[in-house]
Amino acid sequence: MKTSSITATFLALNGAAIAAPSESNIERDLKAFQLTKLTASLYDQSLPAYRIVNFDLNDPNNNVDTSCSSAWSGGMSGDYKFNCSNPNYQVNFPSLYDIEDIKLNVSVVNSKAFAPGEINGDKWKCENTGAEYPSKVCKWAGVYDLPIVLA
Numbered sequence: 607m608k609t610s611s612i613t614a615t616f617l618a619l620n621g622a623a624i625a626a627p628s629e630s631n632i633e634r635d636l637k638a639f640q641l642t643k644l645t646a647s648l649y650d651q652s653l654p655a656y657r658i659v660n661f662d663l664n665d666p667n668n669n670v671d672t673s674c675s676s677a678w679s680g681g682m683s684g685d686y687k688f689n690c691s692n693p694n695y696q697v698n699f700p701s702l703y704d705i706e707d708i709k710l711n712v713s714v715v716n717s718k719a720f721a722p723g724e725i726n727g728d729k730w731k732c733e734n735t736g737a738e739y740p741s742k743v744c745k746w747a748g749v750y751d752l753p754i755v756l757a
């Protein structure tokens with residue numbers, strides 16, 4: 607009994623290993639999106655509070671440059687997709703309550719390519735402005751690489 611179930615498990619795993627390469631397009635060699643002038647600003651002096659996230663986007667695989675600007679307020683879904691100025695590129699924010707730790711997801715319309723990322727850490731410089739609008743601003747120093755995965 608025990609032996610046969612181990613054999614069955616082995617066969618199942620082995621089958622999966624053989625099947626994987628033929629149905630895989632995961633190994634295509636895509637270069638990461640490059641984000642520059644990445645900034646986020648928090649506007650929270652009146653409700654609903656909202657956040658504006660801006661960046662320039664370079665897609666080295668398709669030789670496309672565009673810019674993306676999004677105004678996200680707390681009531682919006684993390685799935686809501688903002689168009690970049692080239693509407694083939696879109697961005698949504700799985701998490702954007704705290705602009706010091708942002709989850710974003712850039713995707714290409716009618717393609718399997720998307721690029722999820724989390725922006726935080728030492729290169730993400732945030733400061734309270736002392737002003738009402740915006741009350742806090744964060745900037746990324748240099749280029750932010752956003753690796754692409756395929757759905």
Ligand SMILES: *[C@@H]1O[C@H](CO)[C@@H](O)[C@H](O)[C@H]1NC(C)=O
Binds near residue numbers: 687688689693
């Ligand atoms: C994004 O662009 C597409 C195609 O141009 C358009 O149909 C859609 O309404 C736009 N979405 C938003 C939120 O502006």
Ligand SMILES: *[C@@H]1O[C@H](CO)[C@@H](O)[C@H](O)[C@H]1NC(C)=O
Binds near residue numbers: 684698712719721
């Ligand atoms: C990112 O966008 C892709 C394409 O629309 C979608 O399939 C995927 O679920 C999104 N991921 C997140 C975490 O929002």
